[in-house]
Amino acid sequence: MMNFFAPHLPLLDLIFVGTGYALSQAIVFRAGTFSVATSGFAAVGAYAAAILTVKHGFHPAAGVAVGTLLGLLCGLLLSVPLARLRGVYQAIASLAFVEIVVAFILFFEELTGGPLGFHNIPRAATTWTLFLAMLATMALLILLGKGGIGRAFDAIRQDPPVAASLGVNPTKYHVLSFALSGAIAGLFGGLDAMRNFSLTAEQFGFAILIGTLSAVVLGGRRSVMGPLVGTTILVLLPEIFRPLADYRQAIYGLLLVVVMAFLPFGVYDTIIMKLHNRRLARAGMLLPPKAAS
Amino acid sequence: MSSLVLTGVGKRFGGLQAVSPFDMEIARGKITGLIGPNGAGKTTVVNLITGVYKLSQGSIRFGDIDLTEATRHEVARAGLARTYQTIRLLPDATVVANVMIGMYRHQRASLLSQLFALPSSRAETARFRDEVFHLLERFGMTRYAEYPAGALSYGDQRRVEMMRALALKPEVLLLDEPVAGINEVEAAKLGDIFRALATEGKGMAVLLIEHNMRFVTNLCDYVYVLDSGTLISQGSAEQVVNDPVVVKAYLGDDEDA
16 A cells, blocks of 8 residues: 555655645635735745754754744734734735745755755654644544634634624734644644755745645635645646646646636535535525515 | 713724713713714724724723623623624624624523533524514514525615614613614614613613714604714704704704715
């Protein structure tokens, strides 16, 4: 069994780490914030874990733990200025945060290796570690989605003034979503470092940012499964289309456009919604809506 | 018996005095009416009470609580709930989910308990769900429980909005034209519910903003009349309707308006 999977293990690693990043992105979307700061948090977590482990002799797990905490801290700090902004302005401000982190990594060469990258990181995170981290994160998000936090996030995303008029303090949940997003991205950033032997600043610029956004849009923004489905598609597609060689990128772009046009809520969320509607119809609850009263 | 008391409340937008300073009392156990022609400033008054706008003058008190500077969510936590003139539901969420959000004020489970869905948080959610279904029953909406709110008919959406406000178990209920676009039979049914809300149990203080004069005169214990941002009359429904100033400003010459 393991022999069959062995050549594909790097792909599984990519799926698990990518899903972690996508979950970090999805949680701010769920709270109605248009932030793309995830790759910045990930960079902080990754470099913190790598530097502490390689240069200061930390146990890899301790390094990753500190990276997670630093990601959480960055989330908290960033939520203060971003709470005053809305929509596309939040996106621009969070993009600026990512650029600042990347610039910082490039500038402080002695600490981070600068443009040459940071190398010789022990490969401490096995595929199983990554899988369990992803499962634990998904479980946490499913659990918090079931209670009052999930309800508050949904209300704030759909209509902030109405949410406030029902007693929900928008700032509190805004801060909470950023703290969670930062911690999750910091965790998977640290694990990413422990998987890849080396880090470069550029990978945390547009590569992770765009990959993460695409995964969430493709898979689904609202469910916890959506990011996993989206990431899996994005990781496997280039392999499936390998024979197409040069056309791979074109196919990739085309697929994103098609999904956005025909499955606006993402592959997974759209299917779930259709199933829900069919269940209602079967229970005789799907009357012609406008004639219902 | 705490009432909502507005003292000298006024609102300026730049140089424009949108609402001139006025006093108002919304008493518990009573239905207070607020009427006036279009653009009189009725909704502005609700927005001032609920913290959407900051007051330019005056103060608002609810019992011992000073709401003059309160933000929207503080107003809601103090026990004031409102509905909107144009319906504002979460259209993609189910009817149950919409009403559940109204229960937020009664949430006691700690953040940690909610994060990990510990038993205390789960028990609370289950209890809220039960209460929501009681409300659905009262409004005859049980069959639409799992239906996306945005797909309901207009009248049913109004009911969902009302249930959401009631889920707060408010002490003050502010209804901004709750029967607009609803036929008279259905409106009368809602009127009975409003009456019951004001008088049942501890009783709520209900503020009813309305165009429909017959509905107001049948239902309200006390009526305020606003015209161009100025309070021009107040008293029992009968007094107000027969007040020549009101007739001139609001009803014009047309007797059945």
